[in-house]
Amino acid sequence: MAELVFFSGTMDCGKSTLALQMHHNHAARGRQGLLFTQHDRSGTALISSRLGLVRRADEVTDATDFWRVVLERRAAGAAVDYLVCDEAQFYAAEQVEQLARVVDELEVDVFAFGITTDFRARLFPGSARLVELADRVEVLQVRALCWCGARATHNARTADGLMVVEGDQVVVGDVEPVAGEVAYEVLCRRHHVRRMTAAVARAVAPTPPTA
Template sequence: MGNGPTPGVLRFSYGIMGSGKSTVALQVHHNLTRRGLKGVLCTLFDRDGTAVSSRLGVSRPAVEVTGDVDLLVMARAHVAAEGGLDFLVCDEVQFYAEAQIDQLGAVVDELGADVFAFGLLTDFRGLLFDGTRRMLEVADEHVALSVEARCWCGRRATHNARLVNGAVTREGATVVIGDTEAPETPLFGDVVTYELLCRRHYGAGELG
């Protein structure tokens, strides 16, 4: 790992909502940091904003990967300022631009750092996110997260269904921030949540 003779790796770990990807991302960052390695935690559109947050209640500040962030330039700057870069942990990579996914590959190839990327495979329509598609194309390793989320019927959940005011919708913007639980007191407008469904009940639009 790091800037030595051993090359870095671009590893993409994926799952649906509720599969624990942010929890694993936080654990990886914690473990590597405790070993004294130099790294950066990144995210985009997390439910807590500029942080990586787990539904277990754990959260840590993170660099927000907005569209104007060049991740290779950021990594080079970290090397110059800190004397090296051993790893990046990147959550919510499904929302990253395709060019930013390529920049993560360049961080591995040019700097020898490891990149641990975490994200969803498909959106609420059941289609690959652009960032996910590019990550599947360029990553060295693809790892399915072992924590299985379940549909209300007990089958393995495979889809993130979007609910607006409690009803399944298949239209709208790709990026709408929500969670698997509705807020106790909606501030205004529609309430957007997500339901984890198996393929059968996603296709039928049936909720438990």
């Protein structure tokens, strides 16, 4: 039977890499699939991995109807066996419900990839609905690490190394900071609560004694 599977983890834990690997594995076995993404850091209509992998994909917008997309493709004579949906945290709850319907009524596998919570540790609407509806929720086994070496569980938004706790839920950025631009840093819960980023930790670290 087809499944709706949600692969979740923090930023920098390999979600997009796994999404592209999943697509490769299924395509190599002769299955026909579609790639979707939204707000990828590398640009519109792309799935990109920090390891350097990039593939074209359909950009999800407010008007995207996954049910209609699959029906139209099949009506045109194209097979659709699976969907790979990256950055799924940004999808509307209604779109996640469409994905569930595609699985249940059209027997199309859906592999969704995304982070669960935003920079305030609040659930994204798309991720919340995926957790509610998915046949399986898989936490990625590649662990992103906080600056302290502990497992990173939270995504922090930063500006010049300082943690930002207010603003729009969706602001595209990367884990590599650029001066004057929004960036993100993965932290353990303890340091997310304390708003202690790597830059703050360096600033408050005691100066070693000189000889």
